[in-house]
Structures are given as structure tokens and as C-alpha cells.
Amino acid sequence: MSGLLQKEDRGVLRFITAGSVDDGKSTLIGRLLYDSKGIFADQLDALSRAKHKRTQGDQIDLSLLTDGLEAEREQGITIDVAYRYFATPTRKFIIADTPGHEQYTRNMVTGASTADAAIILIDVSRVKNGELLTQTKRHSTIAKLLGIEHIIVAINKMDLAEYQEQVFTDIVTAYQDLAAKLGLQNVQFIPMSALAGDNVVTRSEHMPWYSGPTLLELLEALSVRNQHPEGGLRFPVQAVLRTYPEGEENAAGTEVFGFRGYQGRIAAGVVRPGDTVTILPAGTEATVHEVRLFEGPQEIGVPGQSVTILLKENVDVSRGDMLVTQAEAANVTKNLVADVCWLDTEKFDPRRKYWLKHTTRTTYAKVNGIDYKLDVQTLGEQGDATELGMNDIARVRLTLQQPIVADTYAANSTTGSFILIDATTHQTAAAGMIVAN
Template sequence: MTQTATLAVASVAPHADTAPVIRDSRPLRLITCGSVDDGKSTLIGRLLWDTKAVKEDQAATLRRDSGQQNDLGLPDFALLLDGLQAEREQGITIDVAYRYFATDRRSFIVADTPGHEQYTRNMATGASTADLAILLVDARAGLLEQTRRHATIASLMGIKQFVLAVNKFDLVGYDKAVFDQISTEFKALALSLGVRQVTAIPMSALKGENVVYSGRSVIPWYEGPTLVETLELATLRSGQSTGFRLPVQRVSRPGESFRGYQGTVAGGAVKPGDSVAVLPSGQVANVKQIVTFDLVRNAAVSGDAITLVLDRQVDVARGDMIVSLDAQPQTGLAFDAQIVALQPDGIVPGKRYWLKAGSRRQRVQVEPVQQLDLKSGKWQAAEMLQMNAIGKVHLAFDETAIFDPYEQNRGTGAFILIDPDTNNTVAGGMITARRSELGGLNAHDGRVILSLPADLADELLATELLASRRDEVEARRLTTAAARQLLDDIDG
């Protein structure tokens, strides 16, 4: 927040009203994505340049590094983002570059993500914290496979606000028919991904048309907002769709009279007197005090770093989670998830990985189930996931795991997988649902629990083998409602 505030500048786009504007206190996080050479770095460079976020010394360095300037007498804006030597040499984006800029109405954190397929994992990293995605399309080429891939990943990461930037529009003569065709095709894709909030904008990032300033002088038929106006009106993704969540990062014991539990609130809100539960143990207590580095507070909300003091002695350790008593996350030994494979070896079925979620690290076995075919947009059966693959998996834990579905809370629904042999991060993922621990075939204390329809169970019990060992078999009958719920849990 402090860095963002220091970049506040004068208004960058004219507004009809002259009344003072109250700036949104939290920055909007956004990503730019799309295929190679669609102009992502140039677009962000133009945003920084026209919002006066480029300081004088940076501008001088940019002009020097640009060498021969373009026909417009402007430097190469992409150099503001391409910081790695390899990026400048190859003219591509490899790593995720974060930049800050602001208008009178709002501040922004923007991530420039790679367009090459082999760097898809870096794009997924940028999308994991974004509120909005800008999908760039070269007006001459239209939608490409990488555009579809990035749109799919952004939607899987929970982004529900898309801006379709039909870039290099000057190179197609500002043809409205081209814009209409591309925007119609993209909106159909977004709808298939469950994204209904799409703003399509024809623009030229190089010339600055419809980026910060209006391009109506050359695109008179377009009456929509500029990119900056769209960003100023975008909404932040809420982190409070669940109850209070505090993943415990540290237990503070400065003296015998004080015991506090430190962490960053990952959802909801809390105040003194609230009843909370400590997971996975399930112990219950009340909040006695909320302490920060310089004061005692009467409340804390998502994003606050706090020390929580409870009214009684309970067993709490790093990796536990303190939650609302009446709105708890899901706990269990088995969960469904979607992941993006990040390493050349991919995800090996049956291999045991470390799963890290917040401050909690656990052993987990991963079973790939399906992989997304980005060309057709359909899920297909898969036994292994290669690098950059997007897949659905089953997670089986040795100890109780604690999650919210990612759609409800990104902070407590996201995780990474770590290879215990190399310590490399091999995948990033999000929880979709808890799996039933009663359905299907389960082993427990030397016995096997097999859940079957009643008629099939009766036939099996009547076989000669089981009839001769009937005393060793326990059959439990479920009500219709309980059986239906069990099947729903199994199906996920």
C-alpha cells in the first residue's frame, strides 16, 4: 500500500464531474495475458507512461535503452517491463513483472505475464492473486490457442472480470467488423468458462488509443470506456465469503503471562468476545484480545496481521487454523482439486508430495484424474500430468487437512505441491471440494469398508464365501437420504 500511494499522480483522464473523488483504499490487482507479440508489455508500458508513473530518471534511461525511437517519437514501452537480460535479447516476457500505477480514483498493481506456452506456470502464478484479467488479442490474428489457454487458467484461478483488449487495431484500419467478430467469439468462450463480465475495447497500445485517453477521433463508432475507466470501475475480489480464518504462523510467548497466536487473517472478521474453534483439534475458546505491533484493536478483518489472545489455555501450534465457531472450513483426509503442473517431470501418479497451504505442510498422495484439452476446452481422462498441464486430481492425506473451496476463499483454498526429493515446487492448485471418507473402498484397522447399493450388498452377502464367514462381516443399512448424500459426496 505504501509503495502504491507514493505513485499517486494527477488525473490522467478527463471526467465530466469536478467534485473531489475519494480513492479506493485497496489497489486493484490485475494481469495482462495473451499470446506472444500481442503487445502485453507495450500496453502496461503505455499505462505507466500516460499515468505519469515513470519517473524522470527512469524515462531518461528508457529513452537511452530504446536506441532508435519509433515513428511517433516515443521510446520502447516494453522495456519498462522486460527486466531480465534474456527478455530484452529475445523480445519476449519470461518472468512475471509487477508494476504500480495510480489515478485520482484508484491505485493498481499490474502483473505482466509471459505469452509463451513453456512459461504458462508463470502466468498461473500472476493469475492466482488477481482481481481482473486483461486478455490481449492482435486484431490481425484474432483468438489463438494461447489466448484460450490463458483465459481458461484465469477462470480456473477464480477471476470473473475480463477485459478483452483488441490491440494493434490501427493495423486493421479500425475496422468495426473485425472488432465485432473477435469480441463475439471471445464472449462465447468466456461464457463457456463461467465468466459473464467481459468488457471489449478496441485499442492501440503503441499509439495510446483507448488506453488512458479516448480514441474516438479515429474510432468514432466506439462509445464504450477506455481501459483505465474500466479498471477504475472494477470490483475487488472479496476475501470474506467465508467466516473468520487465521492460519497460525507463530505462537508468541514473550513471558509467562502472555500467550498469543500470530498470523494474517485469511478471511472474514473477528472481534473480542467472538467464539472460535481451533482446527484440527476442534477445541473451542473465546477471543480475549486482538493485538498488533503498536496497539490493541477492537476488530480485525481479512488481510490484517494480528496476534490473537484467547480466554483460556488451548493447544495451538503453527499450521493450525483458528476459525469462526459457526462458519468452519472443511476438514478431512481426502479432497478434490485442480492443479497446474509446473516442472518438466509433471505429476507422477501415486507419488507422495509435500502439500503446503499457508503455514501448514502435510504429506499427500496425488492421483491425476482428468486433463483439460485446451484446443477443445473439454476434460479428458489422464493418468499423468505433464508440465503446464491443467488437471483434476484426488488428494489423499495422512493427517487431517483443513480447506475452504477456492471459489469461497483463495487464501484457504490454494496450495502448492513440493517434491520431497528435490524441494522443487511441482504444482500450484486449488481445492474444489471435500471427498467422502466413507464411500467407496476404504481400509481401516485391518478391515475394509465397502459401500454398495442395498440390493448388490444383499447378493454379495448371500455368496458362499461371505455366508461362511458371516460373523466377521458387519452390514450397516443407510436411509435413502443418507445413501443419496453418500453418493453425492463420492461423485464430488
């Protein structure tokens, strides 16, 4: 057996790059792909001939691998989230290159929502007197709110600081202070130069004082969090499927078997034929008759699977309802306390109407009050806040027109999260994480 096949397959790791503008996020991903042989020859050829490259001579501008929009290449900034995929003998990776510009923080939130790890880049030339940039603080705060398990602080452009250990140590100290205030755990630091390739895939000869892993070695070793926590069933109903009665023909003239099934994706727990489930918020009980995939009936449905559930009883089930087991542990509520990141250019206005979309249910929501707004610079709580603007982070209290089955975000990121939608403009106004229900 070859050496490649003997290595352990550690599954798929999703991670993002975050930080301020020009910290080198796109270049870092390009370097990872280039040094790990994750780029095809035709891609390299296209990069070498790119009209917007910002490198000298024949040197390849690796940032263009992820900056795919014309506006991104012209301006030299990342605007939208770019996803890239590569693999090593031990693991597959899904990378989200997220924007650093404050205007596009909402795009960063999107990329971070499914990440197992975050690489926070810091440009050594832009840290003055131990003061980190505002976007570094904001992105670290969002990583904490979203429960990202692993934080890797990539202290980049060490070549501009002549690879001095003291420069690295000073920035580590500054970020450790930030991490302590935010309550971040599992923070690891790597000195590197994404442009030169130091400590990205290969170990740097310029920093013999650093004995830790390269970035790729660290990524290969990270554990992946359980995206689907155990416990009672959480099955948000996305659609109701009704087929013709047995023996009738559909429009194509093919005989079909009739049933009424409820389709959706299992957010937590398992479901089997014979299980007693409760349909919330109504509270009606029913018995599972069948769990179906495309291939046919299954003995069990597990978290992450999209399934069709058939019930023995004829009960009223609609889109937005949730099938649960252990109903006593499921909280049906119209009142929420949540952390929100305001994403809209329109400021929060209590007179405006907002929709709350939670799993497959949508209902009107009213923000009753702002408990506090977070000062990203000082990480202090502003208890007298009355308004929220774009990229503000705050804890709010909401009242809903219709009840939802709400878990805390810490318990279940699917049933513990929501978005607010402006009912007039239909713009996504905020992303929210439930902290109490």
C-alpha cells in the same frame, strides 16, 4: 476544494495483462503509464538510450518499462512477472505484467492469483479464420479457475488492420464463443493500438464506430471483489510467540511481560476478546483473551490483519493449526477434489512423493486419480488421462496424510487453495483450487 480532491476514491485495483507472446502486453502497460503521466523523466531518458529498444528513430520502446531483466530485453519477451504501480485522481492501480510464453505459464498463475481483473490481449494480425491462439485460451481458462471477476479483452494492433470494425467484430464473436464455453461473465471488449495509444488513455480518432470507454476509463470504473469473505473465523497459525514471565529480563536487559500468543493473518471472519474459538484439527475449544497488533491490544481483529491472539486456557496450539468460530461449518478432511495447473517440468508421477502446502500447514499428499484433463484447444474433458505435464489443467482427487481445514476456492481463495511441492526436488509442482472437500 480542488477538482482532484472532489473525485471519489475507489480504492486499489489489481489487474494483470495476459495473452500470447507478442500480443503487446508490456507495450500496453508502458502506454498506460506514459499517457497517465506515471513515468519519471529519468525513466524516459533511460528508455530513449536503451540498447535493446525495438522501435525506430526517437520513438520510445514502452515495453522496456516492464521488461526489466536483461534476458527479457535481449529476447524481446516477458519472462517473470513485473509489478508496476500508478494512480489517477479516482483510483490506485497495481499492474502485473505476466509472461505470454507457454514455458512461463506458472509465472502468469502467480500474478493472476491476487487480481481483480484480467486484460486478455489479442493481436488482430494473428487471428486466422476466427481461431484464437492457444495461450489466449489457456490464460482465459486460468482466469476462470482463479475466479477473476472482470475480463477485459483488448483487441490490439488495430492499426495493422486499418482500424476496420469488421475485424474487431469477428474477434469479439470468436472470444464470446470461448467465454460461453468457459462460463466467463463480465467480459468487455475494447479495440485499441497500444503502440499508437488508441483507446488506451485517450479516445481514438481512427475508430469513430466505437463508442465505449477507453481502457483507463473502464479500469477506473470496475468494482473490486471482496478478498476476505464474511462468515466464521479462519485464522491459520503461522508462529507461536513465547515471551518471558512478567518481571524477568530478556537478553537486552529490558523487563518484559510474559505471555504465549499465536501469530498469523486472519483469512476470514472477525475475532474479539471473549470469543470462543475451536483449534482445528484437534477440536479443542478455548476463549480469546486478547487480540494484539504491534500498537497493543485491540477490540477486534478483521480479515487481512496480521495479529497475535492470546487465549485464556493453556491449550496445545502449533504452526499449521487453524482457529475457527462456527466450527460446525469448518470442514476438516483428508480428502480433496481440486482443479490443478501443473507447473513443474517434471511430469506427474504417482510414484513420487508430494507435499501439499495449505495456508500454514504442510503434509504429504497422494494424487489418487485424474478425473479429467482439459484440452485447452477444444475445451473438452479428457476422461482417460493418466499423466500431467507442464501447463496441463486437470481435476484430480487427493488423499492427505494429515487433515486440513478446507474451504472451497469459491468460498475463500486463501483456505481454498494450495500448492503441491515435489518432495525430492523441492520444486513447486502444481497450484490447486479446491472444488469439493
